[in-house]
Amino acid sequence: MGRQTCHLSIRREAAAHSLSRHYRYGYLVAVANIQTSHGMADGKPGMSLDDVRAVYSGFERKSVSDEIPSRMLAMLRSSMREYVEDDADYSVLETWLKKGAPKAGLDPADAKKTPARVIILNCLRCHARDGGEDIGKRSPFGPDDMTVDYEMMRPLLPADMKPGMVSMRIGPQYSMPRLILVSHIHMLSIPMFTLVVGLLFSMTRWPAKWLNWLTPLPMIALVFDFGGWWLARLGDVFVLFIVGAGGVFGVVFAVQIVAILVDLWRPSRRIMDF
Numbered sequence: 001m002g003r004q005t006c007h008l009s010i011r012r013e014a015a016a017h018s019l020s021r022h023y024r025y026g027y028l029v030a031v032a033n034i035q036t037s038h039g040m041a042d043g044k045p046g047m048s049l050d051d052v053r054a055v056y057s058g059f060e061r062k063s064v065s066d067e068i069p070s071r072m073l074a075m076l077r078s079s080m081r082e083y084v085e086d087d088a089d090y091s092v093l094e095t096w097l098k099k100g101a102p103k104a105g106l107d108p109a110d111a112k113k114t115p116a117r118v119i120i121l122n123c124l125r126c127h128a129r130d131g132g133e134d135i136g137k138r139s140p141f142g143p144d145d146m147t148v149d150y151e152m153m154r155p156l157l158p159a160d161m162k163p164g165m166v167s168m169r170i171g172p173q174y175s176m177p178r179l180i181l182v183s184h185i186h187m188l189s190i191p192m193f194t195l196v197v198g199l200l201f202s203m204t205r206w207p208a209k210w211l212n213w214l215t216p217l218p219m220i221a222l223v224f225d226f227g228g229w230w231l232a233r234l235g236d237v238f239v240l241f242i243v244g245a246g247g248v249f250g251v252v253f254a255v256q257i258v259a260i261l262v263d264l265w266r267p268s269r270r271i272m273d274f
């Protein structure tokens, strides 16, 4: 009997061990993913409050005075930002536009990534004249989805832009359908692993006072975080919900994982029994 209990507890500890290890790495990958997918949302590298604003609520940004304003640049940084998956693509196109979009720089033969190629890859599926999209007829960047035409883009390029544009609106980059999709995916998955980690945490031998406080906290933070995604569209202040609740979730969830791991390494009375 004693041996069986011991086996059970060892097996349970092994399972808890591999689960918490899994979550620890998953957690780090998730943090890296936030950096790479949203770090450039506001047009500047690195995560900041403006990145969160750009994705969920939208915000006004003053155009930088030493830059030549262009409709293409303003759109690239705002509502078209979400179509450029790769940050390297984004900076190639942005740099070219900031420099005044010289014709010679559109597709230089010696460069691996050129603005023209970035446009073919990211923009022409909607902005090709004969592609069948309305916007392709209104603002074409080329005749078909393989060809970029400088003359067609000219009205949107810096050279033709009147100075005096002082600010531009960035975001919200998550359109309604996208926000619904992202909510659907995250609201179904995150609470599940939060629950598993929470349950493991509640089974540890830390003081009851800690367990009572810390076990439900990540779940409560999620309610505010998810709520913030939607409310941010109504008011900028709710962006602080996302950041605040996200921070609380991140810290407490990490504490739970570490607490589970530490508890597993503490000598078990059950195992010592036999």
Ligand code: HEC
Pocket: 071, 072, 073, 075, 076, 079, 080, 083, 084, 119, 122, 123, 124, 125, 126, 127, 135, 138, 139, 156
């Ligand atoms: C999924 C389709 C789609 C893709 C991909 C796309 N756009 Fe657009 N674009 C649109 C639509 C629709 C509009 C018009 C709505 C609006 O103004 O927001 C538009 C408008 C624009 C405008 C303003 C045009 C005008 O006449 O004022 C610019 C500039 C622009 N896009 C640039 C880009 C760039 C640069 C890319 C590639 C990085 C890109 N777009 C990718 C759909 C797309």
